[in-house]
Amino acid sequence: MALIVQKYGGSSVADPDRIANVANRVVKGWRDGNRMVVVLSAMAGETDRLINLARELAEDPDPRELDVLLATGEQVTVSLFSMFLRAQGVPATSLLSHQARIYTDRSYGRARIIGIDTARIREELKKNRVVTVAGFQGVDEVGNITTLGRGGSDTTAVAIAASLKADLCEIYTDVEGVFTTDPRIHPKARKLERIAYDEMLEMASLGAKILEIRSVGFAKRYNVPLAVRSSFTDAPGTLVTAEDEEMETIPVSGVAFSRNDARVTITRVPDRPGIAVRLFKPVAQANIVVDMIIQNTSIDGFTDLTFTVPKGDLKKTLELLGPVAREIGAQQVLGENNIAKVSIVGVGMKNNSGIAARMFEALAAANINIMMISTSEIKISCVIEDKYGELAVRLLHDAFGLENPPQKAPLQG
Secondary structure (H helix, E strand, O other), X not given: OOEEEEXXXXXXXXXXXXXXXXXXXXXXXXXXXXXXXXXXXXXXXXXXXXXXXXXXXXXOOOHHHHHHHHOHHHHXXXXXXXXXXXXXXXXXXXXXXXXXXXXXXXXXXXXXXXXXXXXXXXXXXXXXXXXXXXXXEEEOOOOOEEEXXXXXXXXXXXXXXXXXXXXXXXXXXXXXXXXXXXXXXXXOOOEOOEEEHHHHHHHHHOOOOOXXXXXXXXXXXXXXXXXXXXXXXXXXXXXXEOOOOOHHHOOOOEEEEEOOEEEEEEEEEEOOOOHHHHHHHHHHHOOOXXXXXXXXXXXXXXXXXXXXXXXXXXXXXXXXXXXXXXXXXXOEEEEEXXXXXXXXXXXXXXXXXXXXXXXXXXXXXXXXXXXXXXXXXXXXXXXXXHHHHHHHHHHHHHHOOOOOOOOOOOOOO
16 A cells, blocks of 8 residues: 655646546545545636735735735635545545644745644544645744745645655646656657656756756655656656666756846956855845856956846846945946746766757857856756747757657767
8 A cells, every 4th residue: 555645736626627637536546545645736827816816905915914815725725625525435634734734934935844744644644534735835833824935836745745755746737747848849849758856956947847846856855756747647757766877878858948037247346255245145135046157257357247046036136236236346237137048958968978069059050149158967058048049949959859769878988
């Protein structure tokens, strides 16, 4: 008898018919003798509706009260889901975050899970009940409701699976698995049978919206078997797992794409110790995530500093850096949001040469200028003009032959 944690996203529970469809899938697993924990998101569009409702009354809603409001979306779905199961004669219990004892810090809207007391969940499982847990939410140390941010239900599910030492965590969504790139951008995209934790972490951080990055981090840290599947078909999904020797022979596994970044450039920055911390400390204190950072060669004691931030944080970043730039004697602070980031990812990059050259050659052949470059052991990212983003995805996908099942590349000596 396996212990299985399943998570269903908003599109999977968008209306009563879809909730019933999900319930029937869960009941099948339960009747097969498995212990089932089900994590649900709010119905599709409900979180946005609640945010808009709040902003009708308050231009800048209080973060604590906004989290109280947003948490009601998942409360609706878990209660409806459990009602349906009980009406079918299946014992079920819904648990909200304080009942499931999902503890977080107090970063409203972006809370991080710091621990789960699974005693209540285990108690319900011993009674052979299907346990339905509200995703996306937690409670802080004094009982305030918090939310985990977009995609937070993925994190809830994997964290619960890790705490329970579940045999499998399945993330159900509206796609059949993880693809080599977004099928909406390139029709040649191919579903992957397996992908390494590290590859999935990079793909998630670089714009792939299949899994929330913190959920993959939890899965890797606690070695949780993670499967991505569609709630609308019975097709096998993609297994996210530890890398092995076979994976390491494949140079590139996927192409990621993001339009969610903006570029900040500070010109004529004095090149001396302590300047970087003066610039980045206020950005960090505002919980703004900085990604790619490039500093030019110092000329006459000055340099230009360029980095990327989420597009929605560009205005705030510029407001924070303007006064600092004047204090340190920098020339100006510039912002640009008409950019895209395209990336190739693969654990095999560590053992195969010429990957960067092939990427740059493919972009150059289409006369696409590269504005920034960032690399790690298993990824290469390029910032380009937004208008070339989707074209670049298709070019790189074709350049690395990702539409075909992978051919093992020889290891470099």
